[in-house]
């Protein structure tokens with residue numbers, strides 16, 4: 462034990478004035494983009510974990526009893542909000558330890574309503590606002606700022622680190638935003654038909670038009686009438702590509718693609734993914750390349 466303490470002391474001296482001998486706070490995040498934003502703010506100053514398994518998205522996530530332990534252990538819980546983590550929210554009721562802080566990253570963002578479903582029916586009011594704000598880098602910056610403010614409040618000893626890390630990361634996000642803006646500004650064909658209603662914030666940011674969605678939310682399969690309507694939209698609006706998402710089955714897209722001779726292009730709304738600090742930038746650039754290729 463003594464040796465360990467000595468070792469830790471030596472390590473702190475090596476790491477410089479900002480490292481803390483005190484135990485790091487435990488920060489629990491919900492899914493991949495929220496993990497990524499939080500990890501970039503926290504750096505090595507806090508211990509950051511992701512609650513959802515990398516292959517399960519928040520729409521279909523079912524709360525597990527083992528999650529309660531992770532929630533009870535967390536000093537800070539970070540979620541996107543706007544109702545996408547309902548399963549987790551139930552577990553948070555009374556499950557957080559005293560003094561723990563819950564950060565809702567989307568706080569203060571003006572939400573967009575859900576788009577109409579494949580049948581053209583307006584979204585149910587009880588579905589709530591569209592939660593996919595992270596797909597607009599400008600709103601991602603707002604989420605990073607909310608996470609920064611929460612961590613600075615809960616762990617004041619590392620406030621300077623969080624501030625500096627957040628500034629550096631927001632610069633990267635601004636560069637990413639510029640890059641996407643430049644690559645898409647002069648595109649003639651900006652009509653998107655995403656698989657589910659995940660891209661309205663992205664579309665609003667870069668001037669894309671969402672002409673419809675295949676499924677209003679994952680798992681809500683379109684009826685035969687919806688499919689007929691989708692085919693009409695594709696033909697009337699000269700949609701040139703079908704967009705699938707790696708998380709969800711694309712059987713219906715495959716049959717539309719065969720019938721209408723349209724390519725299927727994968728764009729990733731980032732609802733699943735491994736926890737990593739460069740996740741967001743990597744996937745956004747991949748999506749950009751796929752869009753440019755599909756729509757030119």
Ligand SMILES: [Zn+2]
Nearest residue numbers: 520657659732
């Ligand atoms: Zn979604």
